[in-house]
Amino acid sequence: MATTDVDMKSSDDKSKKVEEPEAAPAPPTPFAELKANIALIERAVTTLEPRFTHRVLRSLTAQRRKVDDKVLRNVIEDVYSKDAAVKDSLLGWLPNAASKDDVSMEVDVSASKSTSTTEPLPETEVYLRLLLIYYNLESPTTRSSTFKLAHETIDKIQAWNRRSMDPLAARVWFALGRTYERAGELSDIRPLLLSAQRTASLRHDDECQAVLINLLLRNYLHYNLYDQADKLVSKTNFPTSVGNAQLARYHYYLGRIKAVQLNYTAAHTNLQQAIRRAPPAKTAPGFFQAVHKFFIVVELLMGDIPDRSLFRHPVLESALAGYFQIVKAVRTGSLTQFQSTLSEYRSQFTEDKTYTLILRLRQNVIKTGVRRLSLSYSRISLRDICVKLNLDSEEDAEYIVGKAIRDGVIEGKVVHEKGWLECGGGKSGYGPEVSDVFGRRIGFCLELHNESVKAMRYPLNAHRRELAAAEGAREREKELAKDIQEGDMDEDDMGDGDIF
Amino acid sequence: MISPQLVQLQKQLKAGFDAHPCDLKKCSALLVQLKLGLSQAGLLPVLATPDPNMDELIFVRDILEIGAFLSIRSKDMPSFVRYFAQLQTFYTDYDTILPPSPRKDPLLGLNLIRLLTENRIADFHTTLESLRLSSEDATENRFIKHPVNVERWLMEGSYSKVWNAREEAPTAEYKFFVDSLMDTIRNEIATCEEVAYDSLPLKDAATLLFFSNRSELLAYAQQRGWQINLVAETITFATKGEEKVEIPKAKLIFANLAYARELEQIV
Incomplete structure (x- = not known):
């Protein structure tokens, strides 16, 4: 499970990597990338456009693998002026604070130093702290200090209370959650998360709210506290405007809760959403497999048989071997194999x-077994059912068959005096329910279309130019019409005006 | 510190609880006194404190557990639910600090059975999941195993197994649930029979529904509105006529109009 989350994020940024302006032919150094990111964050804050920050955060996972002690030190040295208090506190969190004799990057640093004259924004500090948290989390020796660093960062964020910091804050919360999970002390963080969730929802801080709800759900499910998780879901509104990564997680947790509560239809929808919203299988195999495991079981519980091709998927094939056997057992209705x-x-x-x-x-399994029997025989004795399905007694068989008839699994009648089951013909399968299914699918497609229309982004004020262009075109047309009316068209106009 | 008076009361309650037969009136009177005393001492409801006093917690837990058992004995379900809710704190939050209680598993099992008899299957499963049992426990622990098996048989339709298992209850308190459970089963079977059979001989119907004598069966049949043919000794179930499949016109028209509107928007 631990790998799941990491993988999800990594995929997220890989898929968007293409859009990155830094994707130059030669890969930029980690230092340059970080500098570019900090510039982007500053731009986001000054232009009030959170999407620049999002772009930075998308590359977070890839970046934090490349970052090392040296790079972080250089960046911090570079961003902050010599005697800033922030600089010292940040440098203090680097694992080997003593080794300052690294000059290899010094030239580079001094070259770009002149560009940053203004005092760095708090957002920049949070970004650097985020990188530090992940960096410290990686090595086991510094993991214990990560708690302190993460908590200090959270305190700072809450003291600043800046809306432009929300996307970054969300990531810091996530990192804090990871820290606790790595240490296996998830239950300790719950009160903190709950109060933060309340604050975030009061401030309409969608990003943090989404991350916090997911963290809480994960926390509850880790301890199998489905009741509490369900109550949390019913008491909160999950912001739908957040990215797919959080939505996919939320749907996954919801699906698990619903499955435990026997609400298989809802669980099926949620898990399907989770699969659809999840990044491609190759980039996030952990999540993909985990969701599919639940998805298959829920589908079986609903009485459907999952698609065979699912088990041939390269990412799923080995992970789902056990589930494949279960599906086979259910399909054939064999209790012994099950x-x-x-x-x-x-x-x-x-x-x-x-x-x-x-x-x-x-x-x-029993239901499928009974159903197969009812389809293949027009009349079968209860004793034979008992033998074929490995049931304990004829009496049991009678009750089970009775229940199956009532639940609509099979059609038929039990003739008690003769001790057999008479199977009736099945339904044709073309009823009003077909149109229901059809309606559901059409509804889904239409909603997908509407959602994608809504999700399109247009650059601000771009329509003005278009309007002006249209205005010009109309003007030209008018002139042309006037010319035609006046009848003094020259040869050129005749040439390209087939329509006249 | 727990006052000696309370300790005295608790000893009396324990003695009263273990006595055969149990004097329910006396015990409930003692419980009321104890609960009052505990609230005055600030021990009830249990508040989260940084370093809880073990003795106090165990003291309170004991009383609540006895209260839960006693409310089942006096067939007071709402009271059982209240006691159980109060005990949840001890079973989940203080689970790691306190020594395990010998009464925990029976109570958890009883709660599961309660959910089953109230036909709250979803809650049953949620509770079962949250018990944090390893899969071994669910099959080995005899207190949990009983409700789990009963649920499985109910879902499969092996009603006779449930019927036969009613004597295998792990503690005496389970028996208090048996009657209502049997009523549930009987109703289940009856609905099955209505659909699955055209007619049934009286004798067989009695065995299927676990009735020991005929008059009970006749009364039950009347209640469900079955036709009894006393000459041929059979019950005939009212056959529901073949339901005519009607095309839901209004719904289809509505759906088609909706598609048309949406398509209009796209094109």
Whole structure:
């Protein structure tokens, strides 16, 4: 699970990497990249355009892999003037604070120093702190100090209370959550997250709110506190304007909660959304696999059989081996195969937290079995059902068949005196429900279209130019019309005016 | 510190609780006194403190647990729910600090059975998940195993197994739920029979519905509105006539108009 989140982010920035202006033929040095990012953040703050900050944050994961001690030190030295208090506090968090004798980058530093004359913004400091948190988190020796650094950063952010800092703050919260998760002390952070969530929702801070809700849900689900998680979901409004990465996570957690509560249809929708919103499988395999595990189980619980091609997917093939066996058992309705698969993959299912869900599949296996029998025989004795499905007694078989008839799994009648089941013909399958399914799909497509129209972005004031162009065109047309009316067209006008 | 008076009361309550037969009136009177005393001493409700006093917590937990058992014995479900909610603090938040209580598992099992009899299957599963049991526990722990099995049989339709299992209850308190559980099952079976059979001999219907004598069955059949043919000794279930499949015209028209409107917007 831990890898899931990291992978998700990495994919996010890889997919958007193409748009980056820094994508020059020769890869820029980490130092230059960081400098460019800081410039972007400053631009975001001055122009009040949060999308520049988002662009910076998209490359965060890729960047934090490249960043090392030296680069961070140089950047901090470069951004802050010699005697700034912030500089010293930032440098203090670097693991090897003593080694200052690195001059290899010094030339580069002094060259660009002249550009930054104004005092750096608090946003820049938060960005640098974020990089520091991730950097410290990587090495086991400095992990303990990360707590202090993260908390100090959060305190600072809350004291500043700047809206232009929200996207960065959201990432810092996420990093704080990761720190606690790495240390395995998730339950300690809950009160802090809850109060922060309240503040964020009061300030309409969508970014932080989304991250915090997800962190809380993850926290609850880690301890299997589905009740609390459900209450949190019902009491909060998840901001839908946030990026796909957070939405995909939210849908995944919702799907898990709904699945436990036996609300399989809702769980199915949520998990499907999570899959659709998730980054491509190759870039975020962890998340992709985790979602699919639940997705398959929920689909089975709904009585559907997942697509075979799903299990041939290169990313999923090996991870879903156990689930494939379960699907096979359910499909054939064989209880013995189901039980043996269950015991064989038990540890894997327990680790995936799907074990209890899979246990619930037992009844589906029986239902499928009964259904197959009812389709292949027009009349079958209860004893034979009992033998074929491995049931304990004929009495059980009678009750089970009765329940199956009531639940609409099969059509037929039990003739008690003769001890057999008479199977009726199945429905044709062309009823009003077909149009319902059709309507649902059309609805989905239309919504997708409308959403994508809404999501289009236009540069500000660009329509003015277009208007002016249109105005000019209309003017020309008018002139042309006048010319035509006056009848003094020359040869050229005749040449390109086929329409006349 | 717990006052000696309270300790005295608790001892009396424990003695009263363990006595056979249990004097419910006396015990509930003691419980009321104890709860008053605890609230005055600031021990109830349990507040989060940085370093909790173990003895006090265990003291309160004991009383609440006994209260939960007693409310089942006096068949007072709302009271059981209240006690159980109060105990949740001890079972989840103080789980790591306090020594485990021997009454915890029976109470958890009882709560599960309660949810089953109230037909709250979703809550049943949520609670089961949140017990943080390893999969071993769910199959080994006899207090949890019972409700888990009962739920599985109910879902499968193996009603006879549920019926037979009613004697295997792990503690005496489970028996208090058996009756209402059996009512639930009987209604389930009855709805199944209505659909699955055209008619049934009286004798077989009685066995299927777990009735021991005929008059009970007849009364039940009347209640559900089944036709009884006393000469042929059969019950005939009212057959619901083949439902005519009607085309939901209004709905289809509405949907088509909606598509047209949306398409108009796109084109």
